[in-house]
Amino acid sequence: MLTDSDIKKHVEQQLIWETDSAAKDLAVSVREKIVTLSGFVHSYDQKVRVENAAERVVGVAGVANDVEVRLAGDPRLDADIARDCASALVYQLPQSAATIKIVVDHGLVKLEGQVERNYQRVLAEKAMRSIRGVRGVANHIELHPTVExxxxxxxxxxxxxxxxxxxxxxxxxxxxxxxxxxxxxxxxxxxxxxxxxxxxxxxxxxxxxxxxxxxxxxxx
Structure with a gap:
């Protein structure tokens, strides 16, 4: 039976294995098999990656991601971020991008609209993660399926x-x-x-x- 101490050690090792340099600015705590991640990273994509890495560790029952995104370099204008997000969305979902609305407020991206399948919803959010200047993504895209x-x-x-x-x-x-x-x-x-x-x-x-x-x- 894995203890909280065992899980903490394994999560720390997994973060080093999967995220390399990002791991040095992170802290891990475990209580009753629930992992809490804290510290900071330099992009929203890194924040998602460290959470996914922790979830893959055997014995983990849940992950609380309190990692802060500290963007490197000069801050970008929301309008510039929105344009890049729109381009990324068209590239990932050329057939359904027109049904999705992007709103950017101080680097926080909100996605709204409707799609038919969840993979489209997931891809839309994933496309936002690597855009420079994005600090977080709120996915409010609704699903309207038509299957029995x-x-x-x-x-x-x-x-x-x-x-x-x-x-x-x-x-x-x-x-x-x-x-x-x-x-x-x-x-x-x-x-x-x-x-x-x-x-x-x-x-x-x-x-x-x-x-x-x-x-x-x-x-x-």
Missing amino acids: PKDVQRQIVAAFHRIANVDAAHIKVEAVGGTVVLDGTVHSWAERVAAEHAAWMAPGVSHVVDRLSIDTSPVP
Whole structure:
């Protein structure tokens, strides 16, 4: 059984492994398997990367990302940031960029609008992360799917069986309208994230309720 001290050590090692120089300005604390990250990085993309790195560590039950973004160099005008964000959005989502509105306020980007599938919503936010001057992203893009719930449920279960790090036998999927409910047990935070990600990728999903519990005991 991993202790909080073990998890802290492993998270620190993972941050060094995945983020290299950014790790020196970060601090890690762990209480009851919940990891809190603090310190600072020089871009919003780095902030997201350190959070993802911590989530992948075995034994982690949750991550609180309190890392501050301290931008290097002179601050950029919001208008310049917005133009770069719009260009990145068109590049990533040429067919649906016109349905998304970008608002920038002191480096904080807000995305609004409507798309049909969650991967479009995710890509829109991801496109903003590496734009110089962005300090954070609030994704308010709404999903308006047009798929039958039975088809959604079937496709998600099939995806679970295809994904190597998701144990489909211990996860129950229920679809009501555009809402998918995941219930059951997984063996790590990373498996829980993978299962939720797979559910979001299915066409027709507008909301995912994650009721999965994490059992970190050794698999027989």
